[in-house]
Amino acid sequence: MDVLAAHAQRAPDALALIEGERRLTWRAFVDRRNRLASALRGLGVAKGAHVILYVPNCLEALLAAAATRAAGAIPVPMNHRLVGEEVAYILDHSDATAVFVGDQFLRVAEQVRPAAARVRRWILVGSERRPWAEHVDELLARGDPAPLPEDAAQGVGGSMIYTGGTTGRPKGALRQGLDASVVRAFMGAFGLAEPGHVHLVAGPLYHSAPGGFATYAHVFGGTVVVMRKFDPEDALRAIERHRCTSTFMAPTLVKRIVDLPASVRARYDVSSMRALVVAAAPCPMRVKEEALRYFGPVLYEFYGSTELGINTVLLPEEVLRKPGSCGRAAPGLELAILDDDGRPAPPGTPGELYVRRFPGMFDGYYKDPGATRDAQRGEWASVGDVAYVDAEGFVFICDRKRDMIISAGVNIYPAEIEDALHRHPDIDDVAVFGVPDDDWGERVHAAVQPRAGARLTADAVTAFARAHMADYKVPREVSFHAEFPRDAAGKLLKRVLRDPYWAGRASKI
Secondary structure: OOHHHHHHHHOOOOEEEEEOOEEEEHHHHHHHHHHHHHHHHHOOOOOOOEEEEEOOOOHHHHHHHHHHHHOOOEEEEOOOOOOHHHHHHHHHHOOOOEEEEEHHHHHHHHHHHHHOOOOOEEEEEOOOOOOOOEEHHHHHHHOOOOOOOOOOOOOOOOEEEEEOOOOOOOEEEEEOOOOHHHHHHHHHOOOOOOOOOEEEEOOOOOOHHHHHHHHHHHHOOOEEEEOOOOOHHHHHHHHHHHOOOEEEEOHHHHHHHHOOOHHHHOOOOOOOOOEEEEOOOOOOHHHHHHHHHHHOOOEEEEEEEOOOEEEEEEOHHHOOOOOOOOEEEOOOOOEEEEOOOOOEOOOOOOEEEEEEOOOOOOOEEOOOHHHHHHOEEOOEEOOOEEEEEOOOOOEEEEEEOOOOEEEOOEEEOHHHHHHHHOOOOOEEEEEEEEEEEOOOEEEEEEEEEEOOOOOOOHHHHHHHHHHHOOHHHOOOEEEEOOOOOEOOOOOEOHHHHHHHHHOOOOOOO
């Protein structure tokens, strides 16, 4: 069933999308989606092909994603903060045949385009024009608005989102499709499985949760309000103006709202909000308490990942009763805490958190069967988080078996940063890990072992990093070591370097 077309038929004049003063009704949204999907097929975008979305938060970002799925292809959001060589890698690795590009990313696109041999079509979104590219307005003008053919993607469609790379390169978490029944279960857990919601997109759509919740809201015929860039007071203004009923925010965004002066917050009526969903990083209890006081009992938290979907849910009435927990298993899901031998860990005992395979999970890492196998234990899958479960079944995430850093809700993988820093001629060895940060949860720390005789400064290390990777991956602090701790086999003991920074803390994330 074409769920978006059904909404356009049921309520053609209801609003589907809002961005600033721009509006699209359901009739207009589905008309444009059909036109763009038809034009993409005319450009040779085949069923199952990958299409990069390198665009800012805007109406066209959601339109392009919907049209790509309608054409039977797979949308692949591109992180806005990547530098040229990172963008080039994803263009090549993804085998993308078409790329939507926003004006602010044209400079990088022009830098990497000559080497992007697999990309056959570039599609501009914005005011700029280039002779080597189509423009989305041209495609909309010539596309066919007729209903989609039967073989077009129905339901929710698929996606591929690049996570950080634990082996030095990002990995494409591919989901070929997602059934609407799974979306209903996800949204039902937050009380959002009924029509009529107005959902605020506060975070960047290239992240799995903001993009996912926006798509899910459309599955249920809701209105999606898109913020091009987050500003805490603008978010409150949008909630009041559009009577938003739901939003997803990383803890950092919620913190920015509750840290506004009380006099500023008092200007806005946020009583329409029914579900403020928080995830992507641990949320400080102070922030939760302030959010509950301001928004009321509407704060939900979940644990999940791009790969495994939504796995636990903490209800508003449990937030204060279970501090530090991310909730119980989401409806219909089975979780297991296993020790290193694969045996169930007793309640209260940490182990690796596994989720039994269900239709909301990713299919695997694109072109990386080894990484896909590593994430699985039979019918169970894991992203390497360590947790324990209490006697009531509440899950507490306490560490990571792998070294991923979460800073301001963004996943950062040390192996990528280490791989780049190892190219510095004055660095003999490097270990990157997360250290506590009261604002961001964690910040990136690089422990560096310089080459003998080298005169290396922290500024030189960060400048080198900034030239080779996105700014959020650049170490915020650098320490220098004459020797690194190693075991008898010569393996670096990163935990010995990391643990002193976390001394006295119950949670090591």
